[in-house]
Amino acid sequence: MTATLKRRLALLAVLSLFAAACSSGDDATDNADTDSTEASDDGDSGDSGDDGDSGDSGDSDDSGDTVDLAQGGSVLETVKARGTLNCGVSGAAVAFSFTQADGSVTGIDADYCRAVAAAVLGDANAVNFVALTAAERFTAVAAGDVDLLMRNSTWTQSRDTDVGMDFGPTTYYDGQQLMGRASDGFSGSSAVSEIDGAVVCTNAGTTTETNIAELAGTLGINITLNTFEDFNIVTENFIAGSCDIITTDGSALVGRKAEQQPEGEEWVIFPATPISKEPLGPVYGQNDSIWADVVNWTVYATIIADEYGVGKADVDAALAGDAPEMVRLLGGEGELQTAMGLPADAFYQVISQMGNYSEMFEANLGPVGLVREGSANAGWQDGGLIYAPPAR
Numbered sequence: 001m002t003a004t005l006k007r008r009l010a011l012l013a014v015l016s017l018f019a020a021a022c023s024s025g026d027d028a029t030d031n032a033d034t035d036s037t038e039a040s041d042d043g044d045s046g047d048s049g050d051d052g053d054s055g056d057s058g059d060s061d062d063s064g065d066t067v068d069l070a071q072g073g074s075v076l077e078t079v080k081a082r083g084t085l086n087c088g089v090s091g092a093a094v095a096f097s098f099t100q101a102d103g104s105v106t107g108i109d110a111d112y113c114r115a116v117a118a119a120v121l122g123d124a125n126a127v128n129f130v131a132l133t134a135a136e137r138f139t140a141v142a143a144g145d146v147d148l149l150m151r152n153s154t155w156t157q158s159r160d161t162d163v164g165m166d167f168g169p170t171t172y173y174d175g176q177q178l179m180g181r182a183s184d185g186f187s188g189s190s191a192v193s194e195i196d197g198a199v200v201c202t203n204a205g206t207t208t209e210t211n212i213a214e215l216a217g218t219l220g221i222n223i224t225l226n227t228f229e230d231f232n233i234v235t236e237n238f239i240a241g242s243c244d245i246i247t248t249d250g251s252a253l254v255g256r257k258a259e260q261q262p263e264g265e266e267w268v269i270f271p272a273t274p275i276s277k278e279p280l281g282p283v284y285g286q287n288d289s290i291w292a293d294v295v296n297w298t299v300y301a302t303i304i305a306d307e308y309g310v311g312k313a314d315v316d317a318a319l320a321g322d323a324p325e326m327v328r329l330l331g332g333e334g335e336l337q338t339a340m341g342l343p344a345d346a347f348y349q350v351i352s353q354m355g356n357y358s359e360m361f362e363a364n365l366g367p368v369g370l371v372r373e374g375s376a377n378a379g380w381q382d383g384g385l386i387y388a389p390p391a392r
């Protein structure tokens with residue numbers, strides 16, 4: 001067995017333990033008196049490799065926690081040879097990746113899968129979507145079951161290190177909030193301390209459950225934290241009245257309220273300032289910088305095109321136009337894309353088939369009421385954080 005294979009197996013063993021830990025809390029009513037908080041299921045506990053046998057301790061060179069995908073060739077070659085991109089999504093995240101009745105997957109995360117397929121294969125439809133729960137997602141990446149994960153995944157230190165993932169540019173700056181019923185006395189200006197005594201529900205294997213448990217501990221309040229396998233079940237339990245509060249990324253609460261708030265009931269999202277930072281974006285296996293470049297520059301291409309106001313309908317004009325950076329990005333000169341193993345027109349395909357960042361945002365997040373203006377998701381020229389390095 002090669003050292004690389006050994007490392008991969010060791011990592012998988014660690015990840016399965018971690019996934020099992022995630023699932024174990026699914027239906028339990030871990031009472032979250034919240035000191036139990038550190039029982040973080042998403043790898044955030046990051047006690048960084050105390051037990052050396054897991055191969056995840058950071059101090060020995062040759063038994064590190066890396067997944068040497070690049071050694072056997074980049075995922076880029078695998079995707080090209082296969083002719084489809086295996087993309088991990090949620091399938092239950094309204095406006096991000098939601099499986100519709102006809103089996104199609106909609107949402108901005110799903111569209112970024114399509115954008116990468118357009119860049120690599122010239123065809124935005126060459127995607128095989130794989131629905132993954134929060135608890136399953138990183139194991140699926142490490143095992144090579146998916147080439148890319150676009151699943152409301154927050155970039156955290158432990159996921160980036162101990163868990164063995166690499167993260168691409170943030171495509172949506174989110175933050176965790178809570179949702180309760182106005183009839184229970186909650187309002188948009190409620191404070192988190194007002195949930196003292198409440199049954200709080202979320203999905204397992206997320207930053208969400210660790211954040212709320214930790215905060216409840218800090219505030220000195222008692223909550224009962226119930227975790228479920230996916231957010232559809234969480235929302236069903238909220239509707240049925242068995243959860244007083246549900247909590248996750250604010251964008252998801254906005255989506256759920258838009259789509260599922262029953263007639264005659266008023267759901268309210270609070271606190272006004274989220275309780276955490278949840279930068280969401282692409283995730284792939286560690287140490288494959290060829291593939292990382294492809295995914296990252298696909299995202300950057302959508303952002304640069306947005307900076308120039310070049311959308312789906314304008315690509316031909318932009319290619320023949322006089323903005324040198326846009327001409328380069330769309331393949332007018334070619335070598336920027338070919339040097340990274342892509343066809344010269346890779347980003348022409350991305351923008352013409354999927355649109356620029358704003359178009360993708362408006363098509364998917366606009367309908368549930370999410371706006372870029374005045375938020376971290378505005379472009380850097382408008383006071384936001386959406387920014388790309390130059391195409392040169």
Ligand SMILES: N[C@@H](CCC(=O)N[C@@H](CS)C(=O)NCC(=O)O)C(=O)O
Pocket residue numbers: 042090091092093094132133134151152153154203205206207208229230231232248249252278280
């Ligand atoms: N961003 C957080 C939370 C991710 C998460 O699971 N969010 C929920 C709310 S959108 C979700 O994706 N639910 C869909 C599902 O459970 O399948 C994380 O990375 O841990």
